[in-house]
Amino acid sequence: MPNNIDPALFRGMTQRRLGRRDALRMGGVSAFAMALAACGVEGTGEPATSAAPDAVAKFWAGKASTKHVDFANWPLYMDPKQPELKKFTAETGITVKYQEVIQEMAPWFAKVQPQLKAGQSIGYDLMVITNGIQFKQFKDSGFLAPLDHAKLPNFAANAAAKYKNEAFDPGNQYSVPWTSGITGIAYDPAKVTRPITKLADLWDPAFKGKVGMFSDTQELGNFGMMVLGINPEKSTPDDWQKAAAKLKEQKSAGVLRNYYDQSYIDALGKGEVWITQAWSGDVFQKNASEGSNFKFVIPQEGGTLWTDNFTIPVTATSPVDAQTLIDFFYRVDIAASLAEYIQYVCPVPAAQAQIKVDAAKLSGDDKTSMEAVADSPLVFPVAGDYANLHYYREFTTVAEQQAYQKVFEPIVLG
Amino acid sequence: MRRALAPYFLILPGGLWLLLFFAVPMITMLSLSLQQGDVVSGYVFTFHWQTYVDAIANYRTQLVRSLVYGAVATLVLIVLAFPVAYWIAFYGGRRKPTYLFLLLLPFFVSFVLRTISWRQILTDEGMLLGPLKQIHLLPSAFHILGTPFAVICGLVYNFLPFMVLPIYVALERIDPRIVEAARDLYANPGTAFRKVVFPLALPGVFAGVLMTFVPVSADYVNSAVLGSSSTTMIGQVIQAQYLVNSDYPTASALSFVLMAVLLIGVFAYARALGTEDVMKVAAR
Numbered sequence: 001m002p003n004n005i006d007p008a009l010f011r012g013m014t015q016r017r018l019g020r021r022d023a024l025r026m027g028g029v030s031a032f033a034m035a036l037a038a039c040g041v042e043g044t045g046e047p048a049t050s051a052a053p054d055a056v057a058k059f060w061a062g063k064a065s066t067k068h069v070d071f072a073n074w075p076l077y078m079d080p081k082q083p084e085l086k087k088f089t090a091e092t093g094i095t096v097k098y099q100e101v102i103q104e105m106a107p108w109f110a111k112v113q114p115q116l117k118a119g120q121s122i123g124y125d126l127m128v129i130t131n132g133i134q135f136k137q138f139k140d141s142g143f144l145a146p147l148d149h150a151k152l153p154n155f156a157a158n159a160a161a162k163y164k165n166e167a168f169d170p171g172n173q174y175s176v177p178w179t180s181g182i183t184g185i186a187y188d189p190a191k192v193t194r195p196i197t198k199l200a201d202l203w204d205p206a207f208k209g210k211v212g213m214f215s216d217t218q219e220l221g222n223f224g225m226m227v228l229g230i231n232p233e234k235s236t237p238d239d240w241q242k243a244a245a246k247l248k249e250q251k252s253a254g255v256l257r258n259y260y261d262q263s264y265i266d267a268l269g270k271g272e273v274w275i276t277q278a279w280s281g282d283v284f285q286k287n288a289s290e291g292s293n294f295k296f297v298i299p300q301e302g303g304t305l306w307t308d309n310f311t312i313p314v315t316a317t318s319p320v321d322a323q324t325l326i327d328f329f330y331r332v333d334i335a336a337s338l339a340e341y342i343q344y345v346c347p348v349p350a351a352q353a354q355i356k357v358d359a360a361k362l363s364g365d366d367k368t369s370m371e372a373v374a375d376s377p378l379v380f381p382v383a384g385d386y387a388n389l390h391y392y393r394e395f396t397t398v399a400e401q402q403a404y405q406k407v408f409e410p411i412v413l414g
Numbered sequence: 415m416r417r418a419l420a421p422y423f424l425i426l427p428g429g430l431w432l433l434l435f436f437a438v439p440m441i442t443m444l445s446l447s448l449q450q451g452d453v454v455s456g457y458v459f460t461f462h463w464q465t466y467v468d469a470i471a472n473y474r475t476q477l478v479r480s481l482v483y484g485a486v487a488t489l490v491l492i493v494l495a496f497p498v499a500y501w502i503a504f505y506g507g508r509r510k511p512t513y514l515f516l517l518l519l520p521f522f523v524s525f526v527l528r529t530i531s532w533r534q535i536l537t538d539e540g541m542l543l544g545p546l547k548q549i550h551l552l553p554s555a556f557h558i559l560g561t562p563f564a565v566i567c568g569l570v571y572n573f574l575p576f577m578v579l580p581i582y583v584a585l586e587r588i589d590p591r592i593v594e595a596a597r598d599l600y601a602n603p604g605t606a607f608r609k610v611v612f613p614l615a616l617p618g619v620f621a622g623v624l625m626t627f628v629p630v631s632a633d634y635v636n637s638a639v640l641g642s643s644s645t646t647m648i649g650q651v652i653q654a655q656y657l658v659n660s661d662y663p664t665a666s667a668l669s670f671v672l673m674a675v676l677l678i679g680v681f682a683y684a685r686a687l688g689t690e691d692v693m694k695v696a697a698r
Binding site: 104106107109110111113137140141191207208209210215251254256257258259270271272398402405409410412413414 | 659
């Protein structure tokens with residue numbers, strides 16, 4: 001540009017002048033842009049780290065029993081004959097509709113989030129959700145009702161100390177455990193002829209096309225890290241990238257068959273996978289109900305320990321009865337009866353003695369198998385058993401959690 | 415005056431319908447695709463075009479894969495559908511309506527259910543592969559499910575009538591006397607088919623391609639039920655971004671990219687083969 005010309009004049013001479021039509025057109029564009037901006041999606045609430053002191057009183061004021069509870073849970077989490085719920089109805093007169101509608105956390109959150117955001121009932125008064133990314137999302141969005149511990153005497157009396165101070169929900173403000181479980185490896189010994197001991201077995205080309213992994217980004221990422229000797233709880237973004245590369249390797253080599261939600265257990269049953277990432281109690285229930293002979297192992301590198309929790313959505317129509325039901329599951333006899341069937345980690349230590357009492361009343365194989373439950377480290381782990389287990393990584397910021405998901409989501413989505 | 419306004423009144427119901435159920439969702443989606451944030455603290459409109467860049471970079475493989483599956487399935491569909499349509503049109507006689515009804519009969523059952531049935535049939539130790547594995551005709555790790563083959567078979571199966579019907583309509587309209595004339599002019603049956611019947615059926619093929627390629631490429635059910643994570647199609651990615659990850663911007667951006675790619679493809683195709691004939695077929 002010649003430097004003796006005033007830049008403003010130069011611009012004025014060379015630039016296209018705006019006519020009336022242009023102005024109108026631009027007006028249209030900006031109106032359109034405003035319309036676009038107006039479609040913004042509102043947030044679901046300020047991240048609440050702890051409930052206000054009067055939150056409990058405020059939530060429960062005016063709430064009354066309706067004598068009915070709609071209960072959303074995962075499959076393989078109760079005897080299909082529902083003996084505990086039948087007993088509950090017989091004793092309290094409160095009916096329970098139990099539905100196994102939760103297969104994986106992320107889709108469950110995505111499914112109920114719009115209704116909860118709009119302040120509508122999701123059709124359930126009680127839901128069992130896993131600690132992890134979505135638990136935090138539920139909590140931070142203000143979707144979980146603060147529990148009234150005055151109404152949970154059995155929990156106070158019977159729950160193990162460990163469950164009264166979980167990192168993801170200090171003081172059990174919004175949740176109390178349904179059960180804990182361990183993520184390990186399940187396999188079919190009829191197809192897998194050598195014993196499975198380590199995570200690297202999930203990468204073994206001998207099982208090409210027959211290995212299953214979880215589609216949940218935390219479950220998947222954890223195993224990707226643990227196979228490399230990284231502790232997921234203390235992992236860094238660099239570790240995530242390494243784990244992602246390791247997981248991609250499993251897939252591109254054709255070793256992996258597919259990523260599964262709870263349906264992995266059917267895939268194992270149908271012979272679609274021979275060896276798969278698995279949740280501890282499922283295999284025992286599958287074996288008990290179908291006479292199969294699948295094995296569950298905690299690999300040498302360790303498994304992960306998680307907790308599935310009772311929570312009451314804020315929009316529940318019958319929160320009072322839901323809370324009564326929660327406390328009912330902390331009665332020693334009920335906790336024992338549930339653990340006997342589902343064989344997940346029982347949050348009520350006194351249930352162990354109860355199961356032994358129950359076993360003494362039986363005879364033969366039933367007696368041996370029930371005694372085995374009472375002594376199982378997968379149901380009543382002793383302190384040493386936890387040494388080899390890892391915990392989920394707690395994300396402190398949303399950005400961190402999103403960064404994590406962006407690393408592992410594309411792997412699951414192929 | 416009233417006469418002049420009449421056409422506008424006539425277009426009003428359809429126009430309103432389009433505005434409400436097409437334009438509004440599209441604008442909402444366009445807006446979503448340019449927003450930033452997360453599901454807990456909310457999404458804010460920021461003209462964040464980077465979402466498009468990231469979405470394409472992360473999911474290019476799935477997009478290309480979908481178009482390849484779509485193209486392969488469409489070609490297979492033409493090869494399978496043409497003889498069926500030809501046979502019904504020329505040899506169906508008075509049973510033509512019956513044959514067409516049989517063709518549509520599976521549609522009385524939800525296509526998701528039918529696809530799941532295929533899953534039961536094709537499963538690794540199911541009624542098809544189980545016996546073959548037991549007599550050691552197949553290695554025990556052999557599987558059909560989870561492969562591109564299974565997904566494309568599912569796509570072809572589910573969309574077959576959409577290809578047969580337009581081709582049938584085109585063939586059915588051919589005056590038999592034209593074929594007779596060709597024979598009178600010493601064309602043998604092969605030449606008559608090649609030079610007379612096939613060109614006249616092309617508009618039907620064209621319409622069939624339009625009716626199958628677009629939905630097949632965007633399908634998300636067949637790959638989810640019959641495939642595995644190595645056959646993920648773009649429709650599944652969009653579905654998962656909306657309904658699993660609550661990542662609305664990425665889902666919306668991918669929807670627009672898919673739509674743009676398909677529109678460009680369809681326009682290029684229409685330009686190459688001409689739309690007039692298609693319009694004629696449609697007008698009949």
